[in-house]
Amino acid sequence: MVLEATMICIDNSEWMRNGDYGPSRFQAQADAVNLICGAKTQSNPENTVGVLTMAGKGVRVLVTPTSDLGKILACMHGLEIGGEMNLAAGIQVAQLALKHRQNKKQQQRIIVFAGSPVKHEKKTLEMIGKKLKKNSVTLDIVNFGEDDEGKTEKLEALLAAVNNNDTSHIVHIPAGPNALSDVLLSTPIFTGDGEGGSGFAASAAAAAAGGISGFEFGVDPNLDPELALALRVSMEEERARQEAAAKKAAEESSKQEKGGEEQDATMTERASEGASEADNKKNEFLALAMSMDEPASSHDLQDTEMSDAATEDPELALALQLSVQDSAKDSSSQADMSKLLADQSFVSSILASLPGVDPNDPSVKEVLASMQSQSEPQQKQDEDKAPKEEDKK
Amino acid sequence: MACTHDHSCEDHDCSSNWSLYKHIDLAKVTALNEANPGSVKSVFKAWEERLNSSGERLESNEGDPELLVYIPFTSDVKIKSISVVGGADGTSPSKLRVFINREGIDFSDAQSMQPVQEWELVENLQGVLEYQTRYSKFQSVANITLHFPGSFGGDTTQIHYIGFKGEATQLKRDVVATIVYEITPNPSDHKTRAETGGGLSHVE
Numbered sequence: 001m002v003l004e005a006t007m008i009c010i011d012n013s014e015w016m017r018n019g020d021y022g023p024s025r026f027q028a029q030a031d032a033v034n035l036i037c038g039a040k041t042q043s044n045p046e047n048t049v050g051v052l053t054m055a056g057k058g059v060r061v062l063v064t065p066t067s068d069l070g071k072i073l074a075c076m077h078g079l080e081i082g083g084e085m086n087l088a089a090g091i092q093v094a095q096l097a098l099k100h101r102q103n104k105k106q107q108q109r110i111i112v113f114a115g116s117p118v119k120h121e122k123k124t125l126e127m128i129g130k131k132l133k134k135n136s137v138t139l140d141i142v143n144f145g146e147d148d149e150g151k152t153e154k155l156e157a158l159l160a161a162v163n164n165n166d167t168s169h170i171v172h173i174p175a176g177p178n179a180l181s182d183v184l185l186s187t188p189i190f191t192g193d194g195e196g197g198s199g200f201a202a203s204a205a206a207a208a209a210g211g212i213s214g215f216e217f218g219v220d221p222n223l224d225p226e227l228a229l230a231l232r233v234s235m236e237e238e239r240a241r242q243e244a245a246a247k248k249a250a251e252e253s254s255k256q257e258k259g260g261e262e263q264d265a266t267m268t269e270r271a272s273e274g275a276s277e278a279d280n281k282k283n284e285f286l287a288l289a290m291s292m293d294e295p296a297s298s299h300d301l302q303d304t305e306m307s308d309a310a311t312e313d314p315e316l317a318l319a320l321q322l323s324v325q326d327s328a329k330d331s332s333s334q335a336d337m338s339k340l341l342a343d344q345s346f347v348s349s350i351l352a353s354l355p356g357v358d359p360n361d362p363s364v365k366e367v368l369a370s371m372q373s374q375s376e377p378q379q380k381q382d383e384d385k386a387p388k389e390e391d392k393k
Numbered sequence: 394m395a396c397t398h399d400h401s402c403e404d405h406d407c408s409s410n411w412s413l414y415k416h417i418d419l420a421k422v423t424a425l426n427e428a429n430p431g432s433v434k435s436v437f438k439a440w441e442e443r444l445n446s447s448g449e450r451l452e453s454n455e456g457d458p459e460l461l462v463y464i465p466f467t468s469d470v471k472i473k474s475i476s477v478v479g480g481a482d483g484t485s486p487s488k489l490r491v492f493i494n495r496e497g498i499d500f501s502d503a504q505s506m507q508p509v510q511e512w513e514l515v516e517n518l519q520g521v522l523e524y525q526t527r528y529s530k531f532q533s534v535a536n537i538t539l540h541f542p543g544s545f546g547g548d549t550t551q552i553h554y555i556g557f558k559g560e561a562t563q564l565k566r567d568v569v570a571t572i573v574y575e576i577t578p579n580p581s582d583h584k585t586r587a588e589t590g591g592g593l594s595h596v597e
Contacts, residue, residue, distance in 0.1 A: 104497035134426045135499050165430060
């Protein structure tokens with residue numbers, strides 16, 4: 001979430017016609033640029049990105065740093081390939097563009113795509129690097145395409161001159177089956193200095209690595225962003241509900257003083273089994289009933305706690321529940337909760353109203369029965385607690 | 394402990410004069426060309442600690458003795474004088490140029506701009522020298538930028554202490570944060586002379 005202004009230097013020289021990467025080197029570069037712009041703006045909405053070309057007739061700034069993704073994507077169209085890349089001038093113009101950024105609080109970063117041979121001397125590059133370091137500009141270098149003698153060495157020297165505390169990076173990408181952008185996703189250029197990366201980059205990387213068609217839920221977020229978003233949101237909600245349900249059942253069982261650890265364990269196991277194996281509708285019922293009297297704040301707190309560490313693994317979920325049980329909870333709400341659930345008629349009426357839930361289903365019956373048996377000692381416990389509190393007052 | 398006043402220091406505490414460091418917004422202090430990011434914050438301390446070099450010091454990068462320090466204050470201050478304690482062996486800064494109330498100055502700006510005031514510094518290892526300012530120009534300082542262009546021959550520039558003497562006001566020189574601009578005027582805001590009695594003007 002660093003606040004950053006980034007200038008991307010694109011190589012549109014003749015060497016980019018080569019087809020050893022993706023459809024062509026230039027296309028692969030353009031895809032990578034789009035990805036970077038998306039990632040930067042997502043990780044912090046106030047980030048700005050600008051683009052300039054280094055070859056052609058001369059260094060030309062296409063877009064000054066802006067947070068408008070559309071402008072950046074638009075300027076990538078209609079770019080012509082030709083000429084020779086001028087790395088030194090490109091970096092210096094990028095530095096100038098960053099110097100005149102609107103928000104002086106942003107960190108300055110330059111990302112260079114070096115695809116063609118570097119004709120500058122190592123000394124020149126080192127001096128440029130030192131100047132960047134002096135003005136606290138960080139530099140990321142993507143070394144791809146041509147690999148003539150000295151190019152790697154020169155770029156490494158440039159990086160060494162700029163690097164201040166590992167904030168600058170260099171990535172070497174050889175030609176191969178993977179697309180340029182896919183390889184870039186796993187590099188520190190995207191994951192950004194070990195912060196853990198923006199969710200965008202992380203999820204895209206995971207999807208790409210997993211070998212799926214590349215998209216969660218089989219829906220292209222670009223084609224249908226609303227659908228993808230709706231699917232993701234409902235998935236998370238469902239997960240949160242499941243955890244809340246399982247955790248709630250586990251907590252109720254643990255509040256019981258008698259019964260011992262074993263009973264608690266079996267209770268939670270049964271409850272979690274019932275939660276995870278049963279239909280989604282059953283979970284909804286449990287969550288519904290629980291959420292009815294639950295004070296919203298404590299619930300949300302726990303939901304976020306749970307969902308943060310959530311995994312599909314039932315054992316891990318169980319361990320989480322057991323550990324969360326120690327957290328302080330509103331006892332009155334507990335009492336209300338259990339009273340509500342204890343009311344058999346109320347519960348069965350809710351069950352009946354839910355489509356797809358069969359009240360005669362054995363797992364549901366088990367859960368109900370156990371809850372009911374809990375609620376009675378629970379009420380006794382609460383009554384004991386109440387006079388004690390009065391005594392204290 | 395000698396100081397440049399012509400009285401003996403045992404009578405009163407000199408350090409109270411150099412207390413402007415308390416009004417420095419330390420979180421937002423930045424420096425350009427420092428070898429260790431963040432080391433600049435260690436040079437702002439109490440007067441008594443100015444010779445205490447056990448902690449970190451501000452050092453420029455190898456081979457490049459130029460330094461630029463940006464210091465914002467939490468409220469507007471008036472600066473009477475500045476004191477700088479440098480390092481030994483020629484690593485003390487030789488010159489000081491200051492800019493007031495300008496943010497985002499970098500080296501090329503600093504070299505081309507006219508400073509508000511500049512001083513030729515001397516090696517001041519004991520921290521007894523202070524450089525007086527043209528007080529009228531330093532009346533409401535919200536932030537100050539110190540540019541040290543070079544050192545006394547050393548490879549790097551080291552600074553152990555920077556002190557400001559002066560007073561702090563309670564005011565803050567703030568940028569206007571929220572303004573609401575009218576697209577169309579609201580008639581009730583504009584009382585005409587006709588309504589207040591007399592005149593030919595009217596409001597559409």
